[in-house]
Amino acid sequence: MILADGTGHVPGEMGLMKNLPVSAQLYVTAVVTAGAALLVTLFPVGVLDAPIPFIVLAVLSALTAVFKVSLPLARSESTLSVSYAVDFTALLLLGANPTMLIAATSALSQCTFRTKTRTPLHRTLFSMACLVLAVQAAGFVYRALGGIPGEPTVTTLLPSVVAMVLVYFFVNTGLVATAIALSTRQRVQQVWMESFLYNVPGYFVGAGAATFVALVVPRSALWIVPVAVVPLYLTYRSYQIYSERLHAEKRQVEQMSNIHLATVEALARAIDAKHQMSPGHLHRMQVYAAGLARAIGMPDNEIHGVKTAALLHDIGNVAVPEYILSKPGRLTKEEFERIKAHPQVGADIVEVVPFPYPVAPLIRNHHERWDGTGYPRGLKGEQIPLGARILTIVDYFDALMSKRPHHEPISATDAIDVLGREAGQALDPKLLQTFLAVFPNLMDAARGGQADRSNRHGDSLLVESQPTDDRSALAIASPTVFDDIARTHQEIYVLYEIAQAMGSSLGVSETLLLISSKMTRLVPFSCCALFLYDAEAKSLTCRSASGTDAELLQDLTVASGAGANGLVAQNGKSLLNARPAADLEAAGLDSTITTSLQSALVCPLTSDDRFIGTLAVYHKEADFYGMEHLRLLERIATQAAAVVNNSIMFEQTEKDSLTDALTGLPNRRSLFLHLTNELTRARRLGTQVSLLVIDLDDFKQINDQYGHDVGDRALCAVASTLRSEIRPYDLCVRYAGDEFVIVLSGVSGVELQNRREGLRAAIERVPFAASGKGTIWVGCSVGEAVFPHDGEGSDVLFAVADRRMYKDKSERKRLKEERAASQREHQETTPAEPAPPFTLHRGGRAAV
Helix, strand or coil: CEECCCCCCCCCCCCCHHHCCHHHHHHHHHHHHHHHHHHHHCCCHHHHHCHHHHHHHHHHHHHHHHCEEECCCCCCCCEEECHHHHHHHHHHHCCHHHHHHHHHHHHHHHHHCCCCCCCCHHHHHHHHHHHHHHHHHHHHHHHHCCCCCCCCCHHHHHHHHHHHHHHHHHHHHHHHHHHHHHHHCCCHHHHHHHHCHHHHHHHHHHHHHHHHHHHHCCHHHHHHHHHHHHHHHHHHHHHHHHHHHHHHHHHHHHHHHHHHHHHHHHHHHHHHHHHCCCCCHHHHHHHHHHHHHHHCCCCHHHHHHHHHHHHHCCHHHHHCCHHHHCCCCCCCHHHHHHHHCHHHHHHHHHHCCCCCCCCHHHHHCCCCCCCCCCCCCCCCHHHCCHHHHHHHHHHHHHHHCCCECCECCCCHHHHHHHHHHHECCCECHHHHHHHHHHHHHHHHHHHHHHHHHHHHHCCCCCCCCCCCCCHHHCCCCCCCHHHHHHHHHHHHHHHHHHHHHHHCCCCHHHHHHHHHHHHCCCCCCCEEEEEEEECCCCEEEEEEEEECCHHHHCCCEEECCCHHHHHHHHHCCCEEEECCHHHHHHCCCCCCCCCCCCEEEEEEEEECCEEEEEEEEEECCCCCCCHHHHHHHHHHHHHHHHHHHHHHHHHHHHHHHCECCCCCCECHHHHHHHHHHHHHHHHHHCCCEEEEEEEECCHHHHHHHHCHHHHHHHHHHHHHHHHHHCCCCCEEEEEECCEEEEEEECCCHHHHHHHHHHHHHHHHHCEEECCCCCEEECCEEEEEEEECCCCCCHHHHHHHHHHHHHHHHHHHHHHHHHHHHHHHHHHHHCCCCCCCCCCEEECCEEEC
């Protein structure tokens, strides 16, 4: 007889009644109820009148039931025993009602003894009920065709026995196959054809043995029946040998299938390790997809298809250029068209593989959208295969929570919110609702499975892009082949990202931050520093540092040949695990200043065969860095040198664009940037900003009489004087020609007037030697404007200050002319010594 007495095809799903689908629970309950009803209503009370035949057959049936073999092609742990031959004998000799008890006893024996695991109660009751129903149906047909229990005749036995065996077989196997199909969500016909049809010959062999016993053994000599155990045992052994061969063939097929799938998985994981920034993506995809497929009741065969498609869904990426897959920014239209081709390419690759379930259609359509705006074919709604819709949801969800070149990962809560907004647009709303309902359990399963895989394969997750002091977090620790692939790809990707910075306008500090943020994925550090070389001073200065004790390194200057960085500058070779304190000592810092950094890795930066500085990483652990770190940092330094050199040139260009080449003062562009910021701050704080416009008097005559080189040196002297007279946070600008502008924050009223006259006096006090042509004193006119009293905008303030400056110039010119007229009158009345060829009066003094 055939019983479903194992643990079930899906672990944990058939073991407990509550874990069965509702349809399976109702079905099992109905069969058990029907069997119990027949057992009660048709209980053979008269069997006790002749107990010996009943007891002998019951014991024999129970014993033969213990000797069972597993059905090798069944999708559950169903078993087969030769006790059906004893049941057939009991049907022919005793009738259906006593046989019903014998069959139930044998079912109990088959489910109890020699089982791999304890059979759940509902399965035992179900198996007993199936045999009760099968015996009663077979007995009814036997009697209907003229068979008389206990009085078999040759004329009526053949047709009635054949019909009895067929009914017994179909009822028994049909009931069990239906239970398995409902429990594992398969088709009944498929389960029955795969697992039970081939057992028909064995049933007829057992029926032949039963017929022989019924014909040759009179009821009075029923004690001879145990002799039939010998042929039954031989039948059992032959079937066991046959079954073992089938099991061996099945194992071999499964092993080959597993090898093929493992090969496919290994290749898929290699591709995934190369293209994905998040480890475990394929594993999570398989868990999520299979869990969602199971939750909506997909057949077991199609669930295998979904899992395989989840494993291979992005295999088409092999046809997409690497730079597109690694591009951190927005894709161009042409690049996106290349990306859109990967589902079709993946389907074409997989289509030649004869999977026993649909895979290629799922891969081809996993980027289709529910609203019809997806690719490659623009399918809409239920036109998209169900398995592809499942992949779309789980791939979208895991992508949101994974680090990719074009986005950072988000939390599960935020990812669920995003999925909710995509319901009815990108995603099937009903499927999404089911996924969100089962996701907590799937997430736990994914985490547990990933941990198991890590323990089994030695997988180590890649280091996150944050500085770390944990040696165990190193990506290069406990490597596997997939880690090697991922790390090699990540190395290329990091160098690519650094190279991209060459086209950007970044200062030196920003460049170091960019390099360090990328570099830490490959070379962990506690502190990172960039030293730039001054060829004239033959020294290195730390232009930027970040991390532990960065404040000690910032602006640190060491001579070439001194300290770790100085030695690298002198020798041009990298240093491995140098002593960080050597740089502090070389810079002459107080010996009481200490650092927690214990090891340093320093590499030279060379651009166009010119040494420009060093890139140094430090760690709190002594001797932390190894040769692999050195190799990686040297590769990064080679790439970073060009970026740093560009940053130096950018800073110099920016400085030149904001600085007057002659005087070294900020220029007009710098003035407007500074004034805009100061006015914005003053509006926010309710403070005042003053503007002084200074114009040198009669400066054109100096250029004309003494030459422009003398005029230039005079401008430099005035610039130096003004710079020394203002506060560090005020701004002095050479605005144009001989005109200067000063911006004073928080100054107005009397203080402004004092500052104004003080600056004028400072200029007029400075004598300028004109290279053997005498001494020149320069005078100036000054105009002022105050925000917000004189205006709100910079244009208004400049107009007011300029107007007042010209008014001051006119007044000074008038006073000058009056002094000149007075002097002439004095000279006319008083004889004077011969005057020099040219005389200018500046602020009451003679300028020669």
